[in-house]
Amino acid sequence: MTDIDVRLLVAAELDRTRRRSVVLTDAVDDDDLVRQHSPLMSPLVWDLAHVGNQEELWLVRDVGGREPVRQDIDHLYDAFQHPRKDRPQLPLLGPAEARAYTRTVRDKVLDLLDRVPLEGRPIVERGFAFGMIVQHEQQHDETMLATHQLRVGPPVLQAAPPPRAAAAVGGEALIPAGPFTMGTSAEPWALDNERPAHTVDLPAYLIDRAPVTNAQYQEFVDAGGYANPRWWSTEGWAHRMRAGLFGPMHWHGDGTYTRFGRREPLVSAEPVVHVCWYEAEAYAAWAGKRLPTEAEWEKAARFDPATGRSRRYPWGDEDPRSGTRTWGSATSPPRPPAPTRRVPRRPAYTS
Structure with a gap:
């Protein structure tokens, strides 16, 4: 892949993954976003702001060397400091604040993606840090999907059923x-x-x-x-x-x-x-x-x-293409x- 190819891939994957995060968080109202639906899971609003905070830590500050956006909230979104069951008691960002924060961070990330060299340090070589952040957000999309499964209330997610298999597989x-x-x-x-x-x-x-x-x-x-x-x-x-x-x-x-x-x-x-x-x-x-x-x-x-x-x-x-039948x-x-x-x-x- 050329340098341009890597940057285009990063931009596309950041956008594709964020659109999924938005669907999972916009599907419910603010009360649902801040509610803990199971002690096994965080409130959805914690996952959303945590995604933005990790993106800020690794890309804005480390890769980009830029000034912090919200250094004052780092401790709130450190997954090692706070068990999931305790997170609703933290002074978390509200839904509107969390959305604004993640948008601000993403704007800065897209700006530095156009400028930062993707060589010279292992963390940026061939876009590694960007790929790590994409995968981190995808992991939290899976976590938020699990939260939706545990949620009690009227259904809010809509999806077409998966296509039928062309043939049964067994043995x-x-x-x-x-x-x-x-x-x-x-x-x-x-x-x-x-x-x-x-x-x-x-x-x-x-x-x-x-x-x-x-x-x-x-x-x-x-x-x-x-x-x-x-x-x-x-x-x-x-x-x-x-x-x-x-x-x-x-x-x-x-x-x-x-x-x-x-x-x-x-x-x-x-x-x-x-x-x-x-x-x-x-x-x-x-x-x-x-x-x-x-x-x-x-x-x-x-x-x-x-x-x-x-x-x-x-x-x-x-690489998988549109129409490729892949798990996940x-x-x-x-x-x-x-x-x-x-x-x-x-x-x-x-x-």
Whole structure:
């Protein structure tokens, strides 16, 4: 990519991600923005201002070397200082202030994007810091979407249903034994926990070609999976009892579930979501399988046995384009991992 290409990509990704943040925060009124919908989550207005504060810290002040916009609020939006359950008690920016603050920061960021050299320091090389901030905001968009799922009240989010699959995908894939390259040293926007590229040697294993569906998980529930400690680890069974779990969160036990404020029939072919690690572990044990490790999951997703190399994406090295069916895109549901078997006998979530 040329320098101009990188700047254009950064500008496009900043805009695309911010538009999603705006949708998630403009969908509700000010009372909803400042309310804590679950002790697991921050008020939406905290997420919004936190996104702006991180953008100010890393890009305006560090990359750009410019004067602070609101240094006085840094401590309020430091995620390490304040647990989520305590954030509503903080003197946070109100909805109008938070929106104005994020707009001011973004204007300064776009100005310095036109001017700052994208070389000479690792933090700016090939737009790294900008990419990090884009990904940070995307992570908070996911967090805000989870808050919307936990929110009680009339539905406010609208989206077209995802397109139907061209063909059903099932069965297992055999992943051959041997080494593969895990992680990356080449992707300019890869975060530290994805670096460096390193070799991992794995024995052969089988992994489901598709995530566990609602219908498959319903079989586990119907078979008494939540009543039989046989399938659960000691810690998992203790959690199930303590939390009073009888099925995935938001399922009602009558073939319906609540999704963003709407109670509707379960879609049998969709991946099951809103199960915790212990539930996924119990399902995998019931199915005669287990959960995959991170390395097993990554090798299955990107290793090309024909060439012996790790691809950037499951389909190859080309960036996703409009119409590409990718998990995590605007038209795809969340992706839970698929259970795996070890060859020759015996991974839904990574362990």
